[in-house]
Amino acid sequence: MSRQAKKTDVVIVGLGWTGSILAMELATEGLQVLALERGADRSTVPDFAYPKMIDELKYGVRNGLMQKPRDSTLTVRHALNDAALPYRVLGSFLPGNGVGGAGVHWNGHNWRAMPEELKLRSYVAERFGADIIPDDMTIQDWGVTYDELEPFYDRFEHMAGISGKAGNVGGVIQLGGNPFEGARKRNYPLGPLPSTLNGRMFADATRKLGFHPFPMPSANASAVHVNEYGMQLGPCNFCGFCERFGCINYSKASPQTCILDALKRKPNFSYRTNAEVLKVELSPDKKTATGVSYVDEKGEEVFQPADLVILAAYQFHNVHLMLLSGIGTPYDPRSGEGVVGKNYAYQMTGGTTLFFKDINFNPFVGAGSNATVMDDFAVNQIDFRKEGFIGGSYISSGQFNGQPIRSMALPRGVPAWGAQWKSGVKEWYGHSMSISSHGSNMSYRDCYLDLDPTYQDKHGRPLLRMTFDWKPNDIRMTQFMRGKIEDIAKSMNPTSSTSSYKGEGAKYDVRPYQTTHNVGGAIMGANPNTSAINRYLQSWSTHNVFVMGASAFPQNLQYNPTGTVGALAYWSAAALRNDYLKSPRPLM
């Protein structure tokens, strides 16, 4: 250890959504709070300013805002007996980097979990019988209920200025909202975004079929909003450069637009960038953390003492740090014992593209959350015993961008290059819309995270290793959705359509982008033998370490994770403020 820094009350690893929320909440208690962010500092101006942000190649294709694999990556394998190989080039998922984290580059789809999803194992057992749960499926209850989380979902939605239409306010179903959602105390702070033509065509078609379309809950503001910290959002201008980009317009909720300027005004908050935490340091009995070790921007290693350590990095990195630091027992997939690394899960997605020769959709008129959704085949709407799978999806039609390098849907028969490709892009650009399935992914005994035996990062630490593949249950789920979506598509009478869903025997492919909804590995729960952190996101083994983020999900929701990640952060912060800080100890 070459240098020891001055002690702080709280050290936060990572300054994205959860790091910013925890910093704000704990600084409000008067504590000295220090955030360590391994990436660069970033602000709307100059980092996301027009026009240089409107650059598909730099940000959309070369992933300019993302974590660079040379700095941090993991290895991937399909099965326990395979050798894992490094994820050398970004593809399937895109972890964020720098101040704001992935909260900078998301599309802004902001969801709550369904009440049933937060107690999934109990729900399945009580409703359908535990015998339908396959032996290798390791789904669990979260240890927190929807009713407990509701005030914290509400707070996150109002902090982030979510636009949408409630479907269930206090148990009363609201026309035009999602009738299948859990009850909420009040509506979203802002009304829905306007919808592009695809969304209205989808709404008409699904309504005719007896379904219940509603606007995507959106972190792209539909109107002006001032949040609890005095931060201001202005209405989204449909620039069509949202996901993978920083917002040019102060419209997309992010740590920058919603928290950071207010946080930086607090004298007891500070942050250091280009400061990469290597390890959480523990007391000799491992029952408490003493601080963290990090490498600063000059490459010097620093020990930062702290009374409280908040892991608020991306899902993979939280798990990686726990494994490297000896926080909790590593999971062993053969015995099923241990907890850290357990229940890695992903997101099962698929989609159908509809081509309309005579309709011009102006696809560049896009917003990250410009979508119409139906939840008629959600987790709580499906008879799992009858359909032969556990899970569900929301089905939506969005128009997010028309960036031509990546967003160039072409009908069957148009080749990938040559004269017919050139005429095909002219004929079909702007003449398609998509209907997508965004589905749950269950957790399994042999889908997990541990340390790789071969590959190392630039600091000489073993890389994290992912063992993951698609399973028959989840493939059946997505094939079910395919049938439903293709029926909707057919009713819309397109010129032609193409479908892309995982089929029987599908293997996980790291190359095409799917989602950055990697979950699990440091899962929450009510039992220290089956979860790494308790219901307050507190490490069972090391009580002054709290672990934020989607690493807490015991299996994946059918929804995008951010809304639940935000709610859990406020829930955990409330436990810290109301209880832990008064008497630091294991809360369960």
Next chain:
Amino acid sequence: MGKPPASTWFDLAPRLPSNRRRVLQGAAAGGFWLASGGAALGADVRAVLAAHTRTFFNPEEWVFVLAACSRLIPSAADGPGALEALVPVFIDRQLSGDFGNATDWYMQGPHVPTANPMLGFQSPLTPAQIYRAAIPAIDTWSRQQAGKTFAELEIAAQNEALRTIEAGKAGLAPEIRDFFALLLQNTKEGYFADPMYGGNHQMAAWVHIGFPGARGSFKEWAEKDNIRYPLGPVSISGSRG
């Protein structure tokens, strides 16, 4: 518009022996040039390509890339081809920069280039090194098959050769098996990226499909149905296409 004089067409590196240079110039200005439908290529584009100071490609590679790009996005018919869009200039710059050098990628060994492709890129070579190794390998293969380099082949034979390479049947080593995918991806990038990267000359590829480029503000258009957006593209630098 006749075929351009060889001496002004390709800027061949002076380090080549003069007899070799003549062969290359002949291939470029004759076989390649006629095959690519060069009559459609405007004088301004010819001038830009001829004046381009290459940052990565050597003369043989440049001839190959010009030929291959013009097959992937041909000049004939409506809309710019890859050459009119200056895609080879784009690729040349990309390969001498961060992309070509795999600056952002995890390149530590051990490497298993024969791995299941679903596990992603596993070559020990950077994109620049893959181009450098693959182009002579393809020309050697082409000579074995047809007695000519790729650029010397007739259009139909070039298309057939590219289909064979795309299908992984040209015998490329595992370390360079991703070459075709890289070339096609880089060609489309050069076609549609902002012009500041050297391709998408005069935003003609954006005009071709109706993409308005870096305008970045369309709120009032969300609810206009089936009406074509009336304005052409702008670039990040503020030019109008």
